[in-house]
Amino acid sequence: MAGKRATINDVASLAGVSIATASKALNGRQDVRAATRERVLAAAAQLSFQPNALARGLLSGQTRTVGLLTSDSVGRFGIPVLLGAEDAFGAGEMAVLLCDARGDAIREQHHLRALLSRRVDGLIVVGESTDPRPSVSKDLPIPVVYAYAPSEDPGDVSFVPDDVGAARTAVGHLLALGRRRIAHITGPSHYKAARDREEGVRSALAEAGVAQAGQTLWGAWSQRWGRHAAEMLLMSEPSIDAVFCGSDQIAAGFVEAARERGRRVPDDIAVIGYDNWEVLSTETRPALTTVDMKLETLGRTAAQHLFAAMDGKATPGIHKMPCELIIRDSTRGTAYLWARLRAGSVTCGTCHVRNRCVFVRRLRAVTPHPASAHAAPFSARWRSRRGGYASGRCGGRCPGARRPCG
Amino acid sequence: MAGKRATINDVASLAGVSIATASKALNGRQDVRAATRERVLAAAAQLSFQPNALARGLLSGQTRTVGLLTSDSVGRFGIPVLLGAEDAFGAGEMAVLLCDARGDAIREQHHLRALLSRRVDGLIVVGESTDPRPSVSKDLPIPVVYAYAPSEDPGDVSFVPDDVGAARTAVGHLLALGRRRIAHITGPSHYKAARDREEGVRSALAEAGVAQAGQTLWGAWSQRWGRHAAEMLLMSEPSIDAVFCGSDQIAAGFVEAARERGRRVPDDIAVIGYDNWEVLSTETRPALTTVDMKLETLGRTAAQHLFAAMDGKATPGIHKMPCELIIRDSTRGTAYLWARLRAGSVTCGTCHVRNRCVFVRRLRAVTPHPASAHAAPFSARWRSRRGGYASGRCGGRCPGARRPCG
DNA sequence: CTCCTGGACTTAAAGGTTTTCGGAAACGTA
DNA sequence: TACGTTTCCGAAAACCTTTAAGTCCAGGAG
Incomplete structure (x- = not known):
């Protein structure tokens, strides 16, 4: 710990100039002789002068700080979005003020006030599920962007993963592999993510004129549910040759239970997961073909659009961000790959x-x-x-x- | 988005008082008549006045903001620490300024300057491994606390998990279960965490007068290494009845490979993991007995000590935080439990x-x-x-x- | 009546920086 | 010498809040 911090005043008097000249020299502006600037810079270095961002922000009205309001950063989804956003901001000179409301509306209001009083230049709200959430942007003097969980107000700017499209691609992959008895196991139906993915499955199957094997099984996002569902499914629909799972956890449970029942993956049953949660998707055997929601990209994009909105170029609406199908061993097979190869993707x-x-x-x-x-x-x-x-x-x-x- | 933000000046003139009176009324201080206070409060509410934290901080010299400098928040260890810290701060009126240096010293310096220029009141540095890291506290005008990765300078305040003690407890658990052929599989030896845990294993075994089954196997933190090590170990030391693994991933890999080799867990071999990474430790079968490093508690404690340090009550040194052994099915057995039950823990x-x-x-x-x-x-x-x-x-x-x- | 006390309120300074505007010096031209 | 232009630098205002110090007034004591 050092003593008192140097101000521009100290720098100026050490350099033998006025604070105005010192300010100009420090900020690289005109109207300062080279020799004078040199002297000021030397004085600043000697005192290890750091301009006070508070005073600067007070004057300019811009703090070069954005707020990141998350409702549940414990959740696996908030973190990558947060990192992507931090990444995009860090590239500039922005700083990120982090607030975790833990899903509590009261606490959220509290944090919102704190951020406002700190005069952040913008705000990113990141949710823990893709279900729409109440807007906070009403009467806010700063732009707001929603990531992962969209705002209920379509006039706000929101970024969500394209669950419907991703599910369609995943099922398309299974169809291209020649699989025709495709089942769907997913999480609770009160999650919009689960419903969206189900819609994608239905649309892909309908387009191909293929009937779904059995009903969609709604349950939990857990490995346990994957095992349980596998047992039920293999009993009721023994002829299935592919399963699309709503999460990697479900997929991992399914693979485990299927193997115990003597079904080989992917030879007998091809399996696709969701989330590309690498501890599961790459470490299980076989490694899981899965949907990567590109959450870091989503966060980064949200941050970039927040920049745009701070310049007055807002782009209202719910923007669906493309996901990517990561193909691994659990759907081994080359026909589909070959087709994608031609398409260069x-x-x-x-x-x-x-x-x-x-x-x-x-x-x-x-x-x-x-x-x-x-x-x-x-x-x-x-x-x-x-x-x-x-x-x-x-x-x-x-x-x-x-x-x-x- | 609303128009211009109201200042205390606007509030004062709307209420027909001076700004000093308005300030006093708003801050609940003496020397204001009840009726006047009422008027000011009403005016503030009408204009939805938010005091400018910048101006306030400029005057008081305190920003009520702390910096959180992480070298790799992608790592699983940084996140809980961060959450614990945010938790402790959020309880007061503190805000957290988040910076991720991505393990780059240059970037770290850059962020450090940015934080300093924003006049944060304190700083938490959280690392991604327990290996000591260079100190940043030299000549800093604010207190710094290190979490997870300690500072190389013993004069700094650092909080790390007690890896030695945790490993000792884990091996003690195995011994209490009656296991005597105990092996140890862990991560790369260049990790202090791996070396510390090995020291704990050695000390617990030595204390009990039991020889370790085979050499400690150093490898990676991955599930794959767990499988590989299991194969080697079951070949060279077929009589083992317990394994302490350096991570849950290693343990999960070990359990999988052991089962394929016909060994039952925990009946033939008891297995203990490390980290209590719940997706692995609770979802694998059997659920893993594992060491929980209590990282959220560690982060919270670090934050609380930062508060103390800001009050001038620093507590230098490397503080080892106790870990907790979470007993699950992979070491099912009641003798040890019974002993712990008497001890009430x-x-x-x-x-x-x-x-x-x-x-x-x-x-x-x-x-x-x-x-x-x-x-x-x-x-x-x-x-x-x-x-x-x-x-x-x-x-x-x-x-x-x-x-x-x- | 004066003096004192205390309450209610205002004035002004302070905090660090940026920016506008004005001043001074140097230099060139008439 | 008188005047205009350029270059460099300084004074002061502005940003918003808090707070010490000061003013004013009513009321009580002497």
Whole structure:
């Protein structure tokens, strides 16, 4: 801890100029001789002067600070959004004031007042589910953007994942693999996310003229429900060859129970999860094909639009952000991959590089529909060195991969 | 969005008093007639006046804001600490300014300057591992507290989990269960956390005069390493009856591989994890006995000590925070529980209530050493209604339980 | 009557910075 | 010398709130 903090006054007197000149020199403005500026800068460095953001903000009316109001940051969904937003802001000179209301409206009002009194330049409200939430923007002197949970007021700016589209893509993937007996297990029906995904499933199946295998099973988001549902489903619909699950937890439970019942994944039943919660999706065997909601991107986009709104360029409405299907071993099969490859939109589920994975390149080189190209690029020796868990990995040779695969 | 924000000046003139009187009325101070105060308050409400925290802070020199500097909030460990801290601050009128340096020292310096220029009253630095990190507190005009990762400077205030003690407790639990062939699988040896836990294991075993089964296996924190290590260990030390794992991921991998090799958990081998990462520890079968580092408590404590430090009551040094062993099915066995019960420190792994779980009460009532009391309170019918996964749950009847069990 | 007391209110300063405007000096031109 | 222009710098206002100090007045005591 040092003593008193230096003010521009101290800098000015040390440099032998007035505070006005010091201010101009420090802020790189005109009307200061080079030699004088030099002197001021030297004095500032000597005193390790830090301009007082409070005084500056008081004068300019801008604090270069935004509020991040979350209703439940314990939830897994708020965090990535928060990080994406922090990322976008941090790139500039913005700071983030974090408030967690814990789902309590009173506490939310309290935090809102605190943020307002701190004169934040903008506000991001991030929710814990995709169900619409009450607007806070009424009569607020600053722009507000909603992330993950949209505002009930369509005049507000909201960003949500496109659950309907993602479910449609997922089911399309199963159909392209040739699966025709497709079941759907999901969470509680009072979640809009569950209902939206169900809508996507229905629409994709209807479009293909395929009937759903059994009824949609509504339950919880948990692994336990996945196991339970698997038992019920395998009893009532023994002929299913694919399942779309509303969460990775459900999918992990399903895979476990199915295996115990003697069904192989993906050979007998292809399984798709949701959320790309990596501890589950990449660590279970087989690794789960799953929907990644790109929540960090969503948060970043929300932050960028908040910037735009602070410049007066608001874009009202509920913006649906595209999700991405991450294809892994639980839907191994190449027909669909091949089609996506032509369209140029295959992403390696491990290294996250588009069209670069050795696996995909090999696939392109060999044949339009190789029967089991997925594990092909890897020699038995290489696989055994890796403990046998390497199938579908690209062996770390992807150029530009974020992390080595395998 | 409303127009211009009201200042205390507007309030004063609307109420027909001077700004000094308005300030006094608003802040509930003496020397204001009741009727006048009434008038001012009404005016403030009418204009929805929010005092400008900037101006207030400029004058008082206190912003009632603290900085939270994290080196990697993506890590699982930073988040709970952050939440605990936010919790402690939010209870007062403090706000939290969040900065994520992403492990980059340059960026950290940048954020530090930004926080300083915003005149935060204090700073919490939270790290992503328990390895000591460089101090930032040199010549800082504000108090700093380190959470999870301690500062290299022993003169700073740091809070870290007591990894040594937790490992000792965990191994003590295994010994009390009668296990004598105890192995240890953990993460990379360049992690202080791994080395500390190893020290705890060694000390507990030495104290009991029991030799460790095989060498400590150092690897990664991943599920894959758990599987791999299990294969190696079951080959080289087939007689093991317990394993202490450095993380829940390792433990989950171990359980999976052990089961495939025909070993039952916990009957043949008792398994303990670390972190109490609930998606793994409660959802795997059997649910994992594991060490909970109480990171939220750690964060809260750090925040409280920051308050104290802001009052000049700093408590330098590295404070080791106690961890808690959460006993679940993967070490099912009652001898040890019974001993802990006498000491009054058994916590139900599901509902987190001390000594209240039906299981524990039943245990107390029946016999000092029931052979299989764990599943006893549950009728076969109740279990089948629950899908058979209910063993060890208390059936939701715990008084004061945070959430229904089972 | 004066003096004192205390209550109710106002004035003014302070806090640190930015910005506008005016002043002074230097220089060139008539 | 007189005057205009350019360059550099300083004085002061502004931002909004809090607070110490001061004013004013009514009422009580002497």
